[in-house]
Amino acid sequence: MAYLVARELRKSYGAHEVVAGIDLELRPGECFGLLGPNGAGKTTTLRLCLGLTDPDGGTISMFDLPVPESAREARARVGVVPQIDNLDPDFTVRENLMVYGRYFGLSVAEIDARIPTLLDFAGLTNRAGDKINALSGGMKRRLTLARALINDPDLIFLDEPTTGLDPQARHLIWQRLRQLAAQGKTIFLTTHFMDEAERLCHRLAIMDHGRIMASGTPRELVAAHIEPQVVEVFGDSAAAWAADQGGALCERCEQTGETVFCYARDVDPLLHNLEQRPDLRYLHRPANLEDVFLRLTGRDLRD
Amino acid sequence: MLVWRRIALPSVLGSLADPMIYMLGFGYGLGSMLPDVFGTSYIAFLAAGTVCSSTMMAASFEAMYSGFSRMHVQKTWEAIMNAPITLDDVMVAELVWAASKSFMAGGAVLLIAAALGFTQSALALWVLPVMFATGLAFASLGLIMTALSVSYDFFMYYFTLFITPMMMLCGVFFPADQLPQALQQAALLLPLTHSVALARPLMNGVVPAAWPLHFGVLLLYAAGGFYVALALTRRRLLK
Incomplete structure (x- = not known):
């Protein structure tokens, strides 16, 4: 039984189709990433999956409950970490957890019993009495995660x-998410960081213009698409080199600014050629998810 | 659900200071130069108006400035709606909360008025439900403004164009029948008129004439206003 199933999901704002017919399925215990x-x-x-907006087409069911019709019941078994922290600044760390638990209809005693574990999980045990504004960005994020639990x-x-966290804070969040996955929690995350997706997700879907362009495990995606x-x-003459010689030595070659990306199964001829060119610097690496992502979604800026 | 904010005392004290200054200042200062109004001292007349106007103010402020903070600035509603709670629940809670807070604000004024001897009989206790109905009416109207607002500045228009004129037209400071006929007619449509029409006789120890009508108008404003506010907010947040 899948926890979440969405079929042919559609949503438009005016003439702009934001979600253009997507299918999703989340199985218990997996970490799924939407990139x-x-x-x-x-x-x-x-x-749409949370039942906070009505789809124009398609069906959603969460824990076998129809969404949005029974979204309220379904949300009782769900935790949400929003993109922008919406902790209550009038309350302390501890009160934020308490008040939020009350929205789920939990008793004060039940919440009291859970708070120490959650504070420990968030690394905020000694900040329990602090107001939200006294916390750093990373602490707020951890508290938001704890609140979702x-x-x-x-x-x-x-x-x-x-998004918006420094590397230390990101790594800590990742560690916590892996911990949750190990406890058997099912995770649905959206991200535009490939390293995040590659590190955490069992299965991924790459989305653009409201459609799912590709899905699979991180390895499958790399193997299938790149x-x-x-x-x-890199270098001023890289473009000329690509047109002249480089392009012929690889299967595919893309240019952005003064960098040329050469993709190939066998790069020996290419590397051999580059050794003769002291004017060009180069970096040889295995293909990763970011290459797949850029190939599927293009290199144009999105604002 | 009703674990709403519990920091009421400082805000009640805050919303009490302003009306008390007006009531006591005008009441004793201006009142000493005036004859009795409808058989009571001017300050007793003004006390009834102040109970209603401070209820109106408190409900409006809470539904607009605080409501907008929670909806738009702090995204508190969004957080709550990720729990098994719907927008409709949140709106009802905001309405009842704003009405309760205004009830406390108006109640504080009433208490002081009673302590100073500006109420005549136990009939004044009926002012309590009047204040709650007044609070619901103005909270509903305030929530409409919140649903439409893009920023805090927007609320100034509402205060300038709606709330302030009501202070003058609805018999808070002087009997509305001192006004030109056209304005008197217009005032009959305004919710504060009906609030004052109930509270003043009640504080004076008299059962208000046509009280079901006045009460009905307040409840109509509350129900109609809330319906519109809910529709507009759904469109804003759940589109």
Whole structure:
């Protein structure tokens, strides 16, 4: 039984179709990542799944309950970490957890019993009495994550959980999410960070313009959509080199600014050629998810 | 659900200071130069108006400035709606909360008025439900403004164009029948008129004439206003 099933989901704002017929399925215990550039429709997809906005077409069921009709019952088993922290600034760390637990109809005694574990999980045990504004960005994020766990949910939604955090704070959040996955929690996260997706997700879908472009495990995606080796070539004359020689030595070659990306199965001829060119710097690396992502969604800026 | 804010005392004290200054200042200062109004001292007349106007103010402020903070600035509603709670629940809670807070604000004025001897009989206790109905009416209207608002500045229009004129037209400071006929007619449509029409006789120890009508108008404003506010907010947040 899947925890979340969405079929042929559609949502338009005016003439703009933000979600254009997508299918999703989340199985118990997996960590699923929805990747996409800004404006791809990720947040709208989450809002649809939570029953916070009505779809124009398609069906959703969460824990076998129809959404949005029974979204309230379904949300009782869900935790949500929104893109932007919405902790209550009038309350302390501890009160935020208490008040939020009350929204789930939990008794004060029940919540009291859960708070120490959650504070420990968030690394905020000695900040329990602090007001929200006294916390750093990373602490707020951890508290938001802890708050999402107050009802001991089976399914956790995270909308870009580490956007805007420094590397230390990101790693800590990742560690916590892996901990939750190990406890058997099902996780649905959206992100535009490939390293985040590659590290955390069992299964991914890449979304753009409201459609799912590709899905699979991180390895499957790399294997299916991109040549295994990449050589990045930098320098003023890189473009001329690519047109003249480089392009012929690889299967595919893309140019952005003064960098040329060469994709190939066998890069030896390419590397051999580059050794003769002291004017060009280069970097040879295995292909990764980011290459797949850029190939599928293009290199244009999204604002 | 009703674990709403519990920081009421400072805000009640805050919303008490302003009306008390007006009531006591005008009441004793201006009142000493005036004859009795409808058989009571001017300050007793003014006390009834002040109970209603401070209820109106408190409900409006809470539904607009505080409501907008929670809805738009702090995204508190969004957080709550991720729990098994719907927008409709949140709106009802905001309405009841704003009405309760205004009830406390108006109640504080009433208590002081009673302590100073400006109420005549136990009939004044009926002012309590009047204040709650007044609070519901103005909270509903305030929530409409909140649903339409893009920023805090927007609320100034509502205060300038709606709330302030009501202070003058609805018999808070002077009997409305001192006004030109056209304005008197217009005032009959305004909710504060009906609030004052109930509270003043009650504080004076008299059962208000046509009280079901006045009470009905307040409840109509509350119900109609809330319906519109809910529709507008749904469109704003759940589109």
